[in-house]
Amino acid sequence: MKIATWNVNSVNARLETVLAWFRNAQPDVACLQEIKCVDERFPAEAFESLGYNVAVHGQKTYNGVALLSKTPLEDVRKGLPGDDGDDHARYIEAVVSGPRPVRVVSLYLPNGNPVGTEKFGYKLAWMGRLEAHAAELLALEEPIALCGDYNVIPEPADADNPESWAGDALFQPQTRAAFRRLKWLGFTDAYMEVDGTPGGYTFWDYQAGAWQRNHGIRIDHVLLSPQAADHLTNVVIHRNARAMDKPSDHVPVVAELALDEA
DNA sequence: ATGGTAGACCTTCTA
Numbered sequence: 001m002k003i004a005t006w007n008v009n010s011v012n013a014r015l016e017t018v019l020a021w022f023r024n025a026q027p028d029v030a031c032l033q034e035i036k037c038v039d040e041r042f043p044a045e046a047f048e049s050l051g052y053n054v055a056v057h058g059q060k061t062y063n064g065v066a067l068l069s070k071t072p073l074e075d076v077r078k079g080l081p082g083d084d085g086d087d088h089a090r091y092i093e094a095v096v097s098g099p100r101p102v103r104v105v106s107l108y109l110p111n112g113n114p115v116g117t118e119k120f121g122y123k124l125a126w127m128g129r130l131e132a133h134a135a136e137l138l139a140l141e142e143p144i145a146l147c148g149d150y151n152v153i154p155e156p157a158d159a160d161n162p163e164s165w166a167g168d169a170l171f172q173p174q175t176r177a178a179f180r181r182l183k184w185l186g187f188t189d190a191y192m193e194v195d196g197t198p199g200g201y202t203f204w205d206y207q208a209g210a211w212q213r214n215h216g217i218r219i220d221h222v223l224l225s226p227q228a229a230d231h232l233t234n235v236v237i238h239r240n241a242r243a244m245d246k247p248s249d250h251v252p253v254v255a256e257l258a259l260d261e262a
Numbered sequence: 263a264t265g266g267t268a269g270a271c272c273t274t275c276t277a
Contacts, residue, residue: 009269061269063276205277208267
């Protein structure tokens with residue numbers, strides 16, 4: 001099973017680019033972030049025509065996440081528990097049905113810049129809520145994949161120029177510590193497990209020629225529960241998607257699970 | 263050097 005995660009930076013502005021990638025990569029499951037549209041504006045028919053079932057948690061202008069799956073999506077949850085006053089559409093969870101069901105999450109963790117503002121506080125609070133909910137999910141002892149744009153640079157090796165991110169919310173000690181706490185619950189960072197080579201970037205800013213200069217960072221992650229990590233066979237970062245026409249500033253990350261094998 | 267670009271959308275916010 002190929003599970004993809006991709007921050008598409010507006011699914012409607014990027015639809016032809018996204019569909020071209022789907023036709024080529026053929027993921028079984030896909031987690032999209034920053035769709036930047038309400039549910040009714042999500043181009044569900046375009047994905048359904050490619051054979052996907054669709055679940056959307058949308059929002060006008062900002063944020064918005066979606067799940068796509070070749071098999072039906074069950075037990076859909078929209079919104080991260082823990083704060084009824086949080087109206088950002090940044091979390092959707094569902095069970096991908098099949099002989100070996102997998103619980104899949106598409107998450108768009110807050111950016112948190114600038115540091116020292118309420119935005120950074122919101123980011124850290126959101127990470128705390130994610131940790132609490134992830135702990136509850138782990139107790140289910142199911143195959144689980146927490147996929148998305150975490151807006152976290154875990155280690156210096158995950159940035160081309162770590163010094164330039166020193167003051168950024170994505171690389172603060174508190175941010176990195178919160179991400180470690182999440183992993184230490186018992187999750188495996190899929191990329192680090194099968195590859196771990198420095199330079200596996202997933203984001204290059206549109207500005208200042210970041211792509212041309214390879215000023216990238218690894219901030220899109222797939223975290224797997226033990227019951228999923230046991231079946232992990234490969235992770236591919238689709239770097240060449242950054243060179244497509246009208247690219248997103250993020251590229252897809254695809255994790256492969258061989259769930260039929262012991 | 264505090265730059266640069268992209269998307270949604272209405273003038274500026276977010277990233």
